[in-house]
Amino acid sequence: MTIHSLHSMAHHGRLQDADHDSDDESVASLPPFSVSGSTRHSHTSYDVSMRSASPTPSVWSMTSSMRSQAFKQEFGRELNNYSEVYRLPADDEELDRLDHQHQMFIEIMGKYPPGLPDVMRDDVPGETKACLDLGCGSGAWIMELARDYPNSRAVAVDLVPMQSLTMPDNCRSEVDDINLGLEHFYGDFNVVHARLISSGIKDYARLIDQVAHCLRPAGLLDMMEFDFHVYDHMPDGNHRRCDLETSSIAEPWLARWMIFTNIAAKNAGGYPDAATHLHRWINTHPAFEDVVYHDYWVPVSPHASLTDFQKRIGTQMRDDIYSFLKSCRPLLLGGGVPEAIVNELQGNAEWELRTAARAQYIRCQSVYCRKKIS
Structure with missing residues (x-):
């Protein structure tokens, strides 16, 4: 298994491969941990929606028969039984990881993007404000929004049902594969939110186009992804992406x-490089305006060179990655990577994180914008 040398992109660039043009920028010129300004895929058609029957009216009470239908066991973890594209677990261990990750992201970037309180304010007679969370995971984000805006309607979509016993009355869980189309949601929502779903999305640009149709005029889109790469902190204060090959099993x-x-993730049908193109896709879409882009550089461990705040976040991200290493075993093993190699990579990555041996970062790229009124 080999990979060609990859190059880091500018905010609007594309990955260099057989299908995409290239961008030669490989250094992100931002200080550490800074914020920049400003399915069943064989049956999927991009022309006709093939989505499953929905909506589910409320959270499911998970009986053993429902669990056997919704989940499957692979490599010691529970995965969704609906999509062959998204290969991360959906079990309690993974949901706990996502809950802790949600709290970390609140500390890094706040609970909501600017403008969301105005969009969700209950100030239009006869209109119930509505929010859609695509790939909701544990449901932490959408349930908090439902509690903060009790007169709104909140819809959480994922490949398995949300299993919270404390789901607000104004929030419902729908089980569906968003690769199969969102036409049933067109014109229904004031806010659409998606976070870290790219590994399960076959055509991310198409998803953005469908989300534009789901939003009401002046509605808010809020998306964030990371590019499944690690960045070294350079002596000049920049970040350089670690472009490596799989033909060697060695540090970093x-x-x-x-x-x-x-x-x-690519071989499974997902689009893990979507973060690289997210800003350009949204910024050039004719339905959107007031587009705001941010880079978030999140340390992967509490390296000695960091500030106290960065070390605290680095500790949280390290713990998240510890769990993520285990969560990705079904993806790697199911994709044909030998177990001995997976074990070697995981064990050494855990050691690298535990010793905070390297000043490295994960790059999260966030875009929020408004839908044009006309």
Whole structure:
């Protein structure tokens, strides 16, 4: 298994491969941990929606028969039984990871993007404000929004039902594969939110186009992705992406493990490089205006060179990655990576994180914008 040398992109660039043009920028010129300004895929058609029957009116009470239908066991973890594209677990261990990750992201970037309180304010007679969370995971984000805006309607979509016993009355869980189309949601929502779903999305640009139709005029889109790469902090204060090959099994371990994961997600049908193109796709879409882009550089461990705040976040991200390493085993093993290699990569990556041996970062790219009124 090999991979061609990859190059980091500018905010609007595309990955260099057989299908895409290239961009030669490989250094992101931002200080550490800074914010920049400003399915069943064989049956999917991009012309006709093939989505499953829905909506589910409320959270499911998970009986054993429902669990056997919704989940399957692979490599010691529970995965969704609906999509062959998204290959991360959907079990309690993964949901716990996502809950802790949600709290970390609140500390890094706040709970909501600017403008969301105005959009969700209950100030239009006869209109119930509505929010859609695509790939909701544990449901932490959408349930908090439902509680903060009790007069709104909140819809959470994922490949398995949300299993919270404390779901607000104004929030419902729908089980569906968003690769199969969102036509049933057109014109229904004031806010659409999606976070870290790219590994399960076959055509991300098409998803953005469908989301534009789901939003009401002046509605808010809020999306964030990461590119399944690790970045070194350079002496000049910039970040350089670790572009490695899978033909070698050697340090830097976390960065090399991430390359294997990126390739495995692509081979499963996902689009893990979507973060690189997110700003350009949204900024050039004719339905959107007031587009705001941010880079978030999140340290992967509490390296000695970091500030106290960065070390606290680095500790949280390290713990998240510990769990993520285990969560990705079904993706890697199911994609044909030998177990001995997976074990070697994982064990050494854990050591690298535990010793905070390298000043490295994960790059999260966030875009929020408004839908044009006309």
